[in-house]
Amino acid sequence: MALSYSTFILNKSPLEQFEVTNIFSLQFPIFGYFTLTITNLALYSFIVLIITLGLHYLGNNESKLIPSKWSIAFESLYTTISTIVRDQIGSHNERYFPFIYSLFFFILIANLIGNIPYNYTITTSLIVSIGTSVTIFIGVTLLGLITKKISFFSSFVPEGTPLALVPLLSLIELISYTARAFSLGIRLFANISEKRSLLLVFKSQTPGKP
Structure with a gap:
């Protein structure tokens, strides 16, 4: 008995479409059989x-x-x-x-x-989304340190903050600033992954030919 297309899709995990898979590999007898792999x-x-x-x-x-x-x-x-x-x-x-x-x-x-x-x-690969955001975060931070030097850290102290609250608010601002390196990449990954997962689920509800 032939399975319908919807049955075939439902038997597969929606996360399989995000896997990084090898398309083909080439082996060279140098450096201990160097392997060149092309992934999707x-x-x-x-x-x-x-x-x-x-x-x-x-x-x-x-x-x-x-x-x-x-x-x-x-x-x-x-x-x-x-x-x-x-x-x-x-x-x-x-x-x-x-x-x-x-x-x-x-x-x-x-x-x-x-x-x-x-x-x-x-962009559904965490290596790409988070790797891009973390790399940009490091670059922006280094540029800020090179350009503004020690005054770069003044951006972590909100203007008009009482002296007693400077340590606490500076810590909060530093954590918020550092979290952007991961939050922006995760947001891009989550939005695209959710969209493609929903498309696969909706497509599985379409009756297929037996």
């Missing part, structure tokens, strides 16, 4: 990179007199992101804009690819 995480990271570069190549308007639809769309996105960055960190810190712009498109394209059925979403 590595493959889709490369796909995100290619799509991002390809879209920006289509939006290139340097050699055209009349801008294309792609060019207008990317110029609008560029202006929007640039305005947000300028409002948040000031115009004198726009040297960080290329990194923020690249990170925005990396997450955007990765999440959009995850909306296509049977595709892997790299």
Whole structure:
């Protein structure tokens, strides 16, 4: 007796779609049989990179007199992101804009690819989401220490705080600041994982052909 598609889906865990699996491996007889393994995480990271570069190549308007639809769309996105960055960190810190712009498109394209059925979403990997947030947290902290030096720690003391409450409030602010390194990554991971899990559950309720 053939099983229906819904029965097959229900017998699988919704978390299996988030597993990092090997696609293929190559062994080389050097350094104790060095193994090169390509996983679905590595493959889709490369796909995100290619799509991002390809879209920006289509939006290139340097050699055209009349801008294309792609060019207008990317110029609008560029202006929007640039305005947000300028409002948040000031115009004198726009040297960080290329990194923020690249990170925005990396997450955007990765999440959009995850909306296509049977595709892997790299932002559902804790290594990617938390690794990215922790790395940015460390970079921002080092930049703050290099730029502001000892005055960087003054940001952990709210303005107008009574002297007696400075130790307690400074500790609370420090914990809150450190927790962002994990909370932002976990939030991205949880949102995307929950969406894909719900899609799989809803799809399992659709009757299949026997």
